[in-house]
Amino acid sequence: MRNEGIVELYAPRHTLIGKDSISKIPYFLRKVGAKKALVVTDAGLVKIGTVAKITDELQREGVPYALFDGVLPNPTIGIVEAALEVYRASGCDAIIAIGGGSPIDVAKAVSILCANGGDIRDYNGVNKSKKHGAAIIAVNTTAGTGSEVTRAYVVTDEQTKTKMLMVDTNCLAFLAIDDPMLMLGMPPALTAATGMDALTHAIEAYICNVHTPYTDALALQAIRLVAQSLRNAVNDGSNIRARTDMCWAEYMAGLAFSNAGLGLVHGIAHQLGGYYNIPHGLANAIMLPRVLEFNRPHCMDSLSRVAQALGEPCDHLSAHEASQKAIDAVRSLAADIQIPKLCETKFSMDDLDILAEHTLLDTATATNIVTPTADEVKTILAKTYFEGLVLQTLQQR
Numbered sequence: 073m074r075n076e077g078i079v080e081l082y083a084p085r086h087t088l089i090g091k092d093s094i095s096k097i098p099y100f101l102r103k104v105g106a107k108k109a110l111v112v113t114d115a116g117l118v119k120i121g122t123v124a125k126i127t128d129e130l131q132r133e134g135v136p137y138a139l140f141d142g143v144l145p146n147p148t149i150g151i152v153e154a155a156l157e158v159y160r161a162s163g164c165d166a167i168i169a170i171g172g173g174s175p176i177d178v179a180k181a182v183s184i185l186c187a188n189g190g191d192i193r194d195y196n197g198v199n200k201s202k203k204h205g206a207a208i209i210a211v212n213t214t215a216g217t218g219s220e221v222t223r224a225y226v227v228t229d230e231q232t233k234t235k236m237l238m239v240d241t242n243c244l245a246f247l248a249i250d251d252p253m254l255m256l257g258m259p260p261a262l263t264a265a266t267g268m269d270a271l272t273h274a275i276e277a278y279i280c281n282v283h284t285p286y287t288d289a290l291a292l293q294a295i296r297l298v299a300q301s302l303r304n305a306v307n308d309g310s311n312i313r314a315r316t317d318m319c320w321a322e323y324m325a326g327l328a329f330s331n332a333g334l335g336l337v338h339g340i341a342h343q344l345g346g347y348y349n350i351p352h353g354l355a356n357a358i359m360l361p362r363v364l365e366f367n368r369p370h371c372m373d374s375l376s377r378v379a380q381a382l383g384e385p386c387d388h389l390s391a392h393e394a395s396q397k398a399i400d401a402v403r404s405l406a407a408d409i410q411i412p413k414l415c416e417t418k419f420s421m422d423d424l425d426i427l428a429e430h431t432l433l434d435t436a437t438a439t440n441i442v443t444p445t446a447d448e449v450k451t452i453l454a455k456t457y458f459e460g461l462v463l464q465t466l467q468q469r
């Protein structure tokens with residue numbers, strides 16, 4: 073089902089993709105008229121030297137900056153307020169976010185607050201701010217989340233223990249950067265999980281119920297790039313060509329899903345992340361094949377084209393046969409890059425009811441090609457769990 077209404081498209085104002093893109097940050101800060109930038113990141117990225125690669129560029133060009141490295145996974149209101157405090161106290165007028173989803177989410181929240189005032193809770197929902205936020209340079213360090221591309225961010229309210237989802241065009245990045253040189257040191261397991269997140273974005277955007285010709289083109293090319301390069305990026309982290317392909321794949325998949333929608337894989341993965349802290353990309357990778365099986369009767373033609381994009385020969389196959397090839401190809405990719413099984417995580421069959429209930433309420437589930445029932449979600453989870461258990465038992469023999 074295609075979106076036939078008026079379609080508004082979103083993208084960062086500027087984008088740089090490719091080796092040594094970070095060297096252009098001072099130029100773009102001057103371009104936006106920024107005098108001082110707040111670097112928003114996490115302590116881990118400071119420790120492994122990723123942040124220094126960017127701050128060295130700033131120092132070389134004499135660009136003043138302040139550092140906030142207190143971002144944690146699933147950032148809270150307290151973290152946003154602490155970053156905002158440093159931004160104001162240091163007299164900053166732009167933000168450089170360095171990291172995966174969490175630092176970029178905090179940067180978006182700070183950007184909206186410093187331009188609009190008030191409390192971050194005021195912006196929970198869709199387009200709640202009036203003014204465009206302070207300029208954000210979003211430097212992505214993992215080829216997966218797509219958060220440098222999107223107009224959405226998530227902040228956890230630590231008092232109510234709820235996650236607030238803000239969707240706001242005023243927080244779109246002034247500049248998005250995907251520099252493969254920053255990803256060379258990513259360990260294989262993280263490369264695998266974030267790469268599968270990108271693949272899931274592309275496949276879900278392609279088969280969701282609000283896709284457009286624009287998002288279709290982006291999604292299919294992202295799927296081709298993942299099929300060509302994810303195994304190589306996992307097996308040889310220093311393969312710059314594979315890393316660059318994955319930068320393109322994650323960026324294009326990010327544009328695809330942020331201009332279309334996601335689906336039930338993300339709807340379930342969000343719960344697995346919330347309940348068991350299973351990393352987001354991993355949760356998607358684990359759920360993707362079974363959810364595609366569930367969706368398959370409603371999107372055989374689309375899945376046939378996904379199979380072709382994944383490199384499967386489908387010339388003489390029916391849509392029925394080719395769509396199954398897409399699922400088989402996803403399964404073999406996940407196996408090749410050693411994605412763990414659901415039974416190897418903290419997931420418990422005892423939680424099926426609550427997981428299914430929350431999956432049905434998740435925003436991502438709303439754009440799935442077919443609306444699932446709670447029983448169907450429970451069946452998908454149970455099949456995924458027992459399938460992993462059987463495979464594990466066979467492998468141990």
Ligand SMILES: [Fe+2]
Nearest residue numbers: 217269273352
């Ligand atoms: Fe995702």
